[in-house]
Amino acid sequence: MAGNFTKLDEEFVCENCGKKVTKLGYSCRNHCPNCLHSKHVDINPGDREETCHGLLKPIDIEINTKKGNVIVFKCMKCGSIRKNKVAEDDNMDLIYEIIKNKSKGE
Numbered sequence: 001m002a003g004n005f006t007k008l009d010e011e012f013v014c015e016n017c018g019k020k021v022t023k024l025g026y027s028c029r030n031h032c033p034n035c036l037h038s039k040h041v042d043i044n045p046g047d048r049e050e051t052c053h054g055l056l057k058p059i060d061i062e063i064n065t066k067k068g069n070v071i072v073f074k075c076m077k078c079g080s081i082r083k084n085k086v087a088e089d090d091n092m093d094l095i096y097e098i099i100k101n102k103s104k105g106e
Contacts, residue, residue, distance in 0.1 A: 004044035030084040040075045052078045
């Protein structure tokens with residue numbers, strides 16, 4: 001998969017919460033650190049070749065994977081599942097809330 005990764009660290013305005021999101025700096029920014037939503041724009045990381053462009057909603061957190069903690073997203077338009085590593089500046093309160101809600105079966 002490393003061969004299919006295009007390094008692309010861009011600023012953007014979150015389509016879910018409206019926050020201006022700055023570059024991550026140490027890796028590629030994939031989602032809003034405020035609300036954790038993303039946009040379904042990549043087939044392979046950074047390629048911007050996906051035509052769906054639906055909103056990716058965070059639905060789960062995978063804990064202690066080899067990559068570190070990972071956010072699991074579901075596209076609200078096509079239903080596709082995507083994953084991305086938690087960033088250092090992500091909203092940890094929201095991450096804990098997702099974990100808590102998942103453990104309750106919500």
